[in-house]
Amino acid sequence: MKGSLPTTIHPDPPQANLTEQVLAAAGAIILGKEHALRLALACLLARGHLLIEDLPGVGKTTLAHLLARLLGLQYSRIQFTSDLLPADVIGVSVYERDNERFRFHPGPVFSQLVLADEINRATPKAQSALLEAMEERQVTVDGETRPLPDPFFVIATQNPSYQIGTYPLPESQLDRFLMRIRLGYPPAAQEKVLLAGEDRRAMVERQPAILTAADLARLQGLVSQVTATAPIIDYCLAILQFTRRSERFVHGLSPRAGVGLLRASKAWALLAGRTYVIPEDVQAVVPACCIHRLVGGDAAGRLDHDEVAALILAAVPVP
Amino acid sequence: MAKPDLIDAPSRRDQTLAITLTVAAAYLPLGRFMAWEVSAFLALVLVLRFAAARWPAATPGRWTLLILTLVGGLNCLVANQSLVGKVGGTALLVTMLALKLLELRTRRDHRVVAIVLGLLITVQFLFDRGLGLTLYLGAVAVMTVALLVDLNGGLGAAPWRRTAAVTARLTLQAAPLTVVLFLLFPRLDAPLWNLGLERDTGTIGMTDHLEPGSVGELVINGELAFRARFATPAPKRQQLYWRGLVLWEVDDRRWSQGADLPPGKADRLAQMADLIDYEVVLEPSRQRWLFTLDLPAQAPDEYPADTRLGAGFALTATAPISSAKRYHARSALSYQTKAPSEAERRYALQVPRNVTARMRSLVAGWSRDGATDWDLVQAGLNFFNHEEFHYTLLPPRLGANPWDEFLFETRSGFCEHYAGSFAILMRLAGVPARVVLGYLGGEPNRIGGYHMVWQSDAHAWVEVAIAGRGWVRVDPTSAVASFRVDNQGASRLLGAGAPLRFQIDAAGPLGRAIRQLRYLADSVDAAWQGWVLDFSSEEQKRLVDGLGLREYGELALAGIMMTSVALVMGLILLALMRQAQPQDPVTRSYSLLCRRLARVGLTRASGEGPADFARRVGAARPDLAVAVGQIVGLYVRCHFTAHHTTADGERLALRVRAFRPRAARHPPGPRDQRG
Numbered sequence: 003m004k005g006s007l008p009t010t011i012h013p014d015p016p017q018a019n020l021t022e023q024v025l026a027a028a029g030a031i032i033l034g035k036e037h038a039l040r041l042a043l044a045c046l047l048a049r050g051h052l053l054i055e056d057l058p059g060v061g062k063t064t065l066a067h068l069l070a071r072l073l074g075l076q077y078s079r080i081q082f083t084s085d086l087l088p089a090d091v092i093g094v095s096v097y098e099r100d101n102e103r104f105r106f107h108p109g110p111v112f113s114q115l116v117l118a119d120e121i122n123r124a125t126p127k128a129q130s131a132l133l134e135a136m137e138e139r140q141v142t143v144d145g146e147t148r149p150l151p152d153p154f155f156v157i158a159t160q161n162p163s164y165q166i167g168t169y170p171l172p173e174s175q176l177d178r179f180l181m182r183i184r185l186g187y188p189p190a191a192q193e194k195v196l197l198a199g200e201d202r203r204a205m206v207e208r209q210p211a212i213l214t215a216a217d218l219a220r221l222q223g224l225v226s227q228v229t230a231t232a233p234i235i236d237y238c239l240a241i242l243q244f245t246r247r248s249e250r251f252v253h254g255l256s257p258r259a260g261v262g263l264l265r266a267s268k269a270w271a272l273l274a275g276r277t278y279v280i281p282e283d284v285q286a287v288v289p290a291c292c293i294h295r296l297v298g299g300d301a302a303g304r305l306d307h308d309e310v311a312a313l314i315l316a317a318v319p320v321p
Numbered sequence: 322m323a324k325p326d327l328i329d330a331p332s333r334r335d336q337t338l339a340i341t342l343t344v345a346a347a348y349l350p351l352g353r354f355m356a357w358e359v360s361a362f363l364a365l366v367l368v369l370r371f372a373a374a375r376w377p378a379a380t381p382g383r384w385t386l387l388i389l390t391l392v393g394g395l396n397c398l399v400a401n402q403s404l405v406g407k408v409g410g411t412a413l414l415v416t417m418l419a420l421k422l423l424e425l426r427t428r429r430d431h432r433v434v435a436i437v438l439g440l441l442i443t444v445q446f447l448f449d450r451g452l453g454l455t456l457y458l459g460a461v462a463v464m465t466v467a468l469l470v471d472l473n474g475g476l477g478a479a480p481w482r483r484t485a486a487v488t489a490r491l492t493l494q495a496a497p498l499t500v501v502l503f504l505l506f507p508r509l510d511a512p513l514w515n516l517g518l519e520r521d522t523g524t525i526g527m528t529d530h531l532e533p534g535s536v537g538e539l540v541i542n543g544e545l546a547f548r549a550r551f552a553t554p555a556p557k558r559q560q561l562y563w564r565g566l567v568l569w570e571v572d573d574r575r576w577s578q579g580a581d582l583p584p585g586k587a588d589r590l591a592q593m594a595d596l597i598d599y600e601v602v603l604e605p606s607r608q609r610w611l612f613t614l615d616l617p618a619q620a621p622d623e624y625p626a627d628t629r630l631g632a633g634f635a636l637t638a639t640a641p642i643s644s645a646k647r648y649h650a651r652s653a654l655s656y657q658t659k660a661p662s663e664a665e666r667r668y669a670l671q672v673p674r675n676v677t678a679r680m681r682s683l684v685a686g687w688s689r690d691g692a693t694d695w696d697l698v699q700a701g702l703n704f705f706n707h708e709e710f711h712y713t714l715l716p717p718r719l720g721a722n723p724w725d726e727f728l729f730e731t732r733s734g735f736c737e738h739y740a741g742s743f744a745i746l747m748r749l750a751g752v753p754a755r756v757v758l759g760y761l762g763g764e765p766n767r768i769g770g771y772h773m774v775w776q777s778d779a780h781a782w783v784e785v786a787i788a789g790r791g792w793v794r795v796d797p798t799s800a801v802a803s804f805r806v807d808n809q810g811a812s813r814l815l816g817a818g819a820p821l822r823f824q825i826d827a828a829g830p831l832g833r834a835i836r837q838l839r840y841l842a843d844s845v846d847a848a849w850q851g852w853v854l855d856f857s858s859e860e861q862k863r864l865v866d867g868l869g870l871r872e873y874g875e876l877a878l879a880g881i882m883m884t885s886v887a888l889v890m891g892l893i894l895l896a897l898m899r900q901a902q903p904q905d906p907v908t909r910s911y912s913l914l915c916r917r918l919a920r921v922g923l924t925r926a927s928g929e930g931p932a933d934f935a936r937r938v939g940a941a942r943p944d945l946a947v948a949v950g951q952i953v954g955l956y957v958r959c960h961f962t963a964h965h966t967t968a969d970g971e972r973l974a975l976r977v978r979a980f981r982p983r984a985a986r987h988p989p990g991p992r993d994q995r996g
Contacts, residue, residue, distance in 0.1 A: 229963040319928060320928060
């Protein structure tokens with residue numbers, strides 16, 4: 003299933019140009035990762051938060067930074083460490099002697115795109131400060147509720163949890179990420195270009211924004227206008243039902259996962275230049291949208307990404 | 322991997338056990354009709370079967386089976402003197418089925434037994450068709466279906482829930498077919514199995530003659546003789562003289578109908594009053610006579626077509642009654658018959674040769690000058706009343722001349738003693754007399770709204786011809802035991818020797834409760850009789866007439882039946898197909914496309930989306946790429962976009978119908994056969 007992009011059946015609508023430009027620019031910097039890039043863009047268009055899980059050094063941070071540049075978003079980065087405090091994320095109120103009052107100094111979370119680097123290195127307390135902000139899209143400090151900017155995205159990166167010094171995210175918090183993607187090592191040919199070519203970070207710094215804030219808002223609006231007919235809804239439902247019935251999983255997908263799955267499918271369809279969802283769109287986003295929310299029934303509780311996705315998609319008949 | 326062979330797969334032990342127990346259960350009600358040798362053989366085989374299940378080494382080998390088969394066959398032959406016919410054939414079927422139980426190895430063997438079980442169940446309705454048996458055999462049949470479902474349910478233990486669900490569904494689906502076949506299956510007027518291979522000699526209930534002791538046997542018989550439902554208010558109990566046979570001829574021991582009477586025209590009443598309308602449902606007796614209240618008052622052509630009113634108002638059927646017989650009748654409780662003809666008179670004055678001198682002198686003592694016939698009757702009744710006569714069900718055995726011995730020596734007996742000897746005395750006195758056999762009384766069943774007349778209500782009485790009054794009923798038994806006439810049935814007061822059901826205090830709460838239950842059970846039985854067993858070819862004709870199909874003749878029934886069965890089965894099939902086949906025309910078109918592509922080796926995996934499939938087809942068969950791409954494009958447009966018209970759906974259907982891919986010259990490689 004991986005890499006099988008749906009055919010475009012109808013002529014491209016105009017917005018496809020914009021998204022194709024974004025993908026082309028991203029693909030020029032992050033080599034050999036077209037599918038992951040497309041998923042990441044779809045995730046942001048569907049107003050979802052993105053979790054990138056992989057080994058250090060495969061370009062997670064670069065990807066996040068690059069997306070911020072391409073989409074023209076205000077960007078901040080939080081490096082999660084084991085001594086990170088919630089105030090380091092949200093901000094603090096500081097007493098100003100001149101004005102004889104407290105003034106709130108917003109933390110890095112008050113950005114349109116927040117990169118939470120190595121989120122599983124921080125303690126659960128610090129993690130939850132960010133994860134609550136993700137869900138509510140606002141933070142409450144000293145009894146005052148402050149809205150976060152719009153659009154607001156969190157791209158979190160995570161090391162595989164078997165690495166030393168990690169606090170794996172609990173399922174309830176994993177559920178808040180619309181997608182989890184993996185980058186993996188680049189193919190040999192692309193890696194050669196990478197080694198021979200320019201420093202990627204410098205390229206990212208030079209990269210101009212392709213989308214304006216208005217463009218992004220319009221594209222996000224278009225996502226919700228993508229048609230998903232009854233058979234598609236039924237198909238999503240069947241996938242949810244299957245994970246709930248199957249003995250392979252401790253518990254199935256949540257209704258939130260279902261809503262996310264459909265929205266991500268719509269975004270995927272939009273990226274493919276369609277105004278309607280076909281089953282392949284759903285299939286394309288199932289591995290990224292669903293697997294991180296499932297807990298396996300075997301002793302280890304870990305699930306192999308691709309194997310499980312293939313299992314689900316083979317078991318649920320396409321309408 | 323080779324597919325597991327479901328037909329000859331080894332069976333499980335519980336399947337073997339279940340089918341063995343089902344065979345035993347199916348045989349259980351049949352046991353009473355089979356010779357004991359057949360039951361014993363089945364029991365022996367069952368013991369061997371269970372032993373083989375417990376110790377597999379004890380499974381009989383080929384030679385043992387051969388010997389057992391011979392023994393079983395001979396056993397049937399010895400027990401029934403026949404291997405054909407109803408009883409003989411059934412015994413052979415049971416024996417062979419039992420032997421097959423010892424051969425249960427594969428599932429195929431189990432299936433064979435289950436199917437033969439169906440035959441065994443069906444055959445039992447040749448013996449009995451009661452409601453209880455029907456329900457019981459219905460349960461056995463459902464069990465058999467469940468066994469078959471389990472045997473066909475794949476390898477490994479099928480979950481019992483699934484087996485139960487499938488069985489229930491099959492049973493429910495069979496229900497409408499059962500109704501159609503019941504209503505419309507052509508019925509034969511004569512039983513099909515009565516092919517003359519055996520004679521049904523055993524008669525039930527009353528015999529066609531009367532000799533001391535013959536009715537007494539009936540009185541301890543607990544079976545039902547008939548049910549009667551009155552359209553008008555029911556007469557009093559002592560008026561319920563149910564007339565059966567009229568006996569004219571008497572010899573040394575017995576009264577019988579006699580054959581000398583000219584087959585004159587049916588009698589008509591001279592005067593009648595207190596008319597009673599009623600319906601009788603007679604239990605099968607294998608005899609011809611029917612029972613009517615004294616005296617039937619219909620015009621001769623008002624009786625049912627298959628009955629005949631003979632001399633002495635005896636109503637008989639034209640054929641022996643082999644199944645429950647329902648008929649309507651009207652009787653007059655107050656009546657006057659015409660004077661007997663001269664032939665009748667002569668016939669009703671014959672006396673047996675063994676009339677003794679003391680009988681003659683007894684009668685001579687009653688004849689005084691100027692005594693009328695009626696005075697003589699009264700004198701006869703007085704004789705029974707004043708002398709030491711006893712009413713008993715267990716009379717002493719009578720010797721060579723029963724009439725004389727009863728009248729002068731034993732002087733204890735039952736209604737047939739009194740009626741038989743009284744009629745002889747009347748004939749000696751010159752009063753024409755005849756004996757009537759029938760039933761007296763009837764137990765009102767308030768739940769069912771009818772009267773139940775039992776074999777134990779059998780009775781015999783006398784009719785004498787009095788000048789100017791015609792035939793008059795005289796019941797000499799009442800002179801001795803009036804309770805027999807105006808109280809409960811005689812046997813109910815006898816205690817010892819009577820069946821158990823009479824020994825419970827009938828008036829006590831337990832007796833009342835039991836009686837109520839018995840009434841209820843009998844009403845259910847009567848309803849079963851009325852609705853199911855009585856559904857004869859006549860009723861069927863009425864049904865067909867009601868449907869306005871009379872003019873289509875005999876074939877109409879078969880035609881309607883076949884049509885209805887086809888209709889019901891078609892509906893079930895349609896319902897089943899609907900579950901499998903999507904109704905949406907767009908999906909149907911797409912399924913057709915997928916089927917056609919599957920035929921050329923391009924099978925869509927169930928989890929494969931349309932665009933992926935189209936691309937795969939295009940890669941495997943470039944010649945089909947364009948057509949399939951267009952069709953799938955149309956399908957996607959119809960199925961997944963908001964803006965499409967019905968015209969698109971029709972175009973899709975047309976395109977798919979026109980799309981007939983040919984198989985590739987080089988079959989696609991295994992890489993393409995996904996899923």
